[in-house]
Amino acid sequence: MNINPSESTAELAQPVCQKFQIDTDLEDGSNSNQILSAIAQLICQSIDLNTILNFTVKELRRQLLSDRVLIYHLDSGDSGTIVAESTIAAGSPLLGMKITDSCFSEKHAERYKRGCMQIVEDIYAAGLHPYQIDFLSSLQVRANLVVPIIFQQELWGLLIAQHCCEPRQWLQTEIDLLKQLATQISIAIQQSELRQQVQHLQTERKLQESEQLVRKITEEIRDYIEIDHVLETAIAELAQLLQVEHCHIELYDTNYTFATIAHEYNTIASVYQGMKRQVADFPKLYQILLQKQPLQFSEVLRDWNPNLVMVTQLACPIFDAETVMGNIWLTKVTQEPFVESEIKLVQQIANQCAIAIRQAKLYQLAQAQVNQLEKLDNLKHEFLRSLSHELRTPITSISLAVQTLEAIINQETLLDTDIVSQLLQILQNECQRESKLINDLLSLTYLEAEAEVLTVIVIDLNSWLPPIVESFREVTICQQQQLFLHLGAELPPLETDITDLERIVTELLSNACKYTPAGESITVAACATEETVEIRISNSGVRIDTSELVRIFDPFYRLPQHHPSRYGGTGLGLALVQKLAKHLKASIKVESTAISTTFTLVLPRAIAP
Numbered sequence: 001m002n003i004n005p006s007e008s009t010a011e012l013a014q015p016v017c018q019k020f021q022i023d024t025d026l027e028d029g030s031n032s033n034q035i036l037s038a039i040a041q042l043i044c045q046s047i048d049l050n051t052i053l054n055f056t057v058k059e060l061r062r063q064l065l066s067d068r069v070l071i072y073h074l075d076s077g078d079s080g081t082i083v084a085e086s087t088i089a090a091g092s093p094l095l096g097m098k099i100t101d102s103c104f105s106e107k108h109a110e111r112y113k114r115g116c117m118q119i120v121e122d123i124y125a126a127g128l129h130p131y132q133i134d135f136l137s138s139l140q141v142r143a144n145l146v147v148p149i150i151f152q153q154e155l156w157g158l159l160i161a162q163h164c165c166e167p168r169q170w171l172q173t174e175i176d177l178l179k180q181l182a183t184q185i186s187i188a189i190q191q192s193e194l195r196q197q198v199q200h201l202q203t204e205r206k207l208q209e210s211e212q213l214v215r216k217i218t219e220e221i222r223d224y225i226e227i228d229h230v231l232e233t234a235i236a237e238l239a240q241l242l243q244v245e246h247c248h249i250e251l252y253d254t255n256y257t258f259a260t261i262a263h264e265y266n267t268i269a270s271v272y273q274g275m276k277r278q279v280a281d282f283p284k285l286y287q288i289l290l291q292k293q294p295l296q297f298s299e300v301l302r303d304w305n306p307n308l309v310m311v312t313q314l315a316c317p318i319f320d321a322e323t324v325m326g327n328i329w330l331t332k333v334t335q336e337p338f339v340e341s342e343i344k345l346v347q348q349i350a351n352q353c354a355i356a357i358r359q360a361k362l363y364q365l366a367q368a369q370v371n372q373l374e375k376l377d378n379l380k381h382e383f384l385r386s387l388s389h390e391l392r393t394p395i396t397s398i399s400l401a402v403q404t405l406e407a408i409i410n411q412e413t414l415l416d417t418d419i420v421s422q423l424l425q426i427l428q429n430e431c432q433r434e435s436k437l438i439n440d441l442l443s444l445t446y447l448e449a450e451a452e453v454l455t456v457i458v459i460d461l462n463s464w465l466p467p468i469v470e471s472f473r474e475v476t477i478c479q480q481q482q483l484f485l486h487l488g489a490e491l492p493p494l495e496t497d498i499t500d501l502e503r504i505v506t507e508l509l510s511n512a513c514k515y516t517p518a519g520e521s522i523t524v525a526a527c528a529t530e531e532t533v534e535i536r537i538s539n540s541g542v543r544i545d546t547s548e549l550v551r552i553f554d555p556f557y558r559l560p561q562h563h564p565s566r567y568g569g570t571g572l573g574l575a576l577v578q579k580l581a582k583h584l585k586a587s588i589k590v591e592s593t594a595i596s597t598t599f600t601l602v603l604p605r606a607i608a609p
Helices: 029-044 049-064 102-107 109-113 130-138 172-223 227-242 283-290 340-410 417-448 461-470 473-478 498-515 573-583
Strands: 068-076 079-087 098-100 118-120 143-151 154-163 246-252 258-266 276-278 295-302 308-319 324-332 456-459 482-487 494-497 521-528 532-540 587-592 596-604
Touching: 029 049, 029 172, 049 068, 049 079, 049 154, 049 172, 109 143, 109 154, 143 172, 154 172, 172 227, 172 340, 227 246, 227 258, 227 324, 227 340, 258 324, 283 295, 283 308, 283 324, 308 340, 324 340, 340 417, 456 498, 461 482, 461 498, 461 521, 461 532, 473 482, 494 498, 498 521, 498 532, 498 573, 498 596, 573 587
Parallel strands: 482 521
Antiparallel strands: 068 079, 068 154, 079 098, 118 143, 143 154, 246 258, 246 324, 258 276, 295 308, 308 324, 456 494, 521 532, 532 596, 587 596
16 A cells, blocks of 8 residues: 655654653553563564564553554655554554655654654644644544654654544653653664574575585586495485484385385484385375475474474475486474475485486496497407307318328329228318308398398197107117107197298207217107297206306307317307297297206297187
C-alpha cells in the first residue's frame, strides 16, 4: 500500500521540541520495568529483530491501554514502512503500509534526529495542518504520541502510540516508557546489524570454504585415478565443513534393486560400510532420488545409548547425463533443516563425484581394452609362431624325403623299391597334412569373419548318425578299440547345416580314435531334452587335467603328454569344432573324469511348424 500525503503526513504528526531524555523514575514502574526487562532478555537471547519489535508494540499497547501502537521504519529519505503493529482499532490493519512524503525529510527528520518528540492529545485542538488532520482522521487517530528511534546517530524510525476513540492526555510516565523502549529498540537494531554482519562473514567464509572444497575435489579427480580415495576425501571434507555427524555415499547396482554404502564418514565409528538397502523397501524415497531430485526430511532415530534423537537427513543424487549412480547422504542431530546454500554445495560435490565415478569407469574400461589388446597381441604372436612351426614341419619332412629320393635315384645301383615306396608315402602323408592344415586355416578364417553361410536342412539323427560312426569301425578294430552307438528314444528332427555338423562329429571321432588307448572304448550317444538335442562322444582311458581343459579349444594347443610326432594332426581340429558349433548356434563343452573324457555338442531343437 502506498500513501502520498501532502506536507508532512508521513510522520503521522508534526514533532514538538521536547528533548529526548531517559527518566527511570516511573510512576508505574512495576509493569514498565517488566516490559523493559523482557525486551532486554530477548535482546540477550539474540532473538531476531522482528520478534522483538512485535513483542514491543504488543506489550506497550497493553501497558498504555491504547488503541494502536506502531513502529515506522524509514526506508529512505522520503519514504518508510510500518514494520510492526498492535491494534484493536476498527478498520484494516496498517502493518506493511508504505508511506512516501517528500516533505518529511525537509521539515521534520532533522528535528526527530535531535531527539524531539511529537505529543498530540487531540488532533483537532493541536493546531495541526488541515491535510495532516485529514490524514490522521482517515486512520481513525484522535491522539498521537511519537518518539524517534535513533540508531548510530541517524533516524531509523518512529515508535508511535495512538488513541482512536477519543482525545487522550499522555502521562509523563508513558512518554518516558516510550523513550526507554525506543532506546531498547536501538540496542536491538544494533545487535541485529551485528548479527547480520557476523552471518554475512560466516556466509562469506563458508562460501570460500565451499569453493575450496569443490576445487580440492576437482584436483583430486585430476590427480588421482583411484576412485575410493576421491570419494572418501569428498565425504570427509563435506562432513567437516557442514559439521554433520554422519556422511556416506551409496551406489546402486545395475538394475537399481539395492543401494550399497560404498564409503562412510562417521564421527563415532564406521558402522554402515558395505550395508545394502533394498530400493523397493523405500519406494517414495528412492522415487524422488532416481528422478535426480534432492531429498530432505527429519525423523526420530535411536543413538548408541540408546536414546531417541531427532535428526535431519539430506540426500543428493549422484548422476550424469547417462544414469543415476548413487546418492550422498548427510545426517545431523538437529531439527534445523539444511539451508539452500548447503544443499547447493552438496549437489556440487555430488556432481564432482559423478565425474570421478564416470572417469574411473572409463579408465577401467580403457584398461580392460588395453589388457584385451595385449592378450590378443600375445595370442596373435603365439598363433603365428605355432602356425610357422606347423607349416614348417611337413615341409621339412617333404624336403628330407625328396633329398633322400634324389640321392637314391643318382646312385648307379638298382633302386630299392621298398625305400622308394616309403619315401613316396611320406611325401603323400605330409602333403595331405599340409593340405589339411591350409584347409583348416581357411575354414577358421571364414568362420571368424562369419563369411560362411548356413545351408539348413532337416535331418533324422536315427538314420544320419549311424553311417558316420560306422565309417570309423575299421580304424577302431585296427587300433584294438571298441566302438559303441546309443540313440535315445524318440529323437526329434534336427534342423541344421549337415556339412558343418558332419565335420564336427567326424573331427571329434577322429580325435577320440587318435588318443584312445588299445583295449578302451569310444561311445557315441544322442539324446533330446525339451529344448535341445545333445550328441556326446566319450572315450575311456583318457583323462585331461582341469588346468588343461580351459585351453583344449585353443588353436595349436596340444596336451603335454600328447607329442605331435606320435599323434600327428594339425592342432586346429578342436578349435575348428568350437567355431563350427558357434556357427550352428550350438555349444560344445568337455568334461573329464579319472576314467573318461566326454565332448558334448548341444544343438537347438527344430522349431515346430
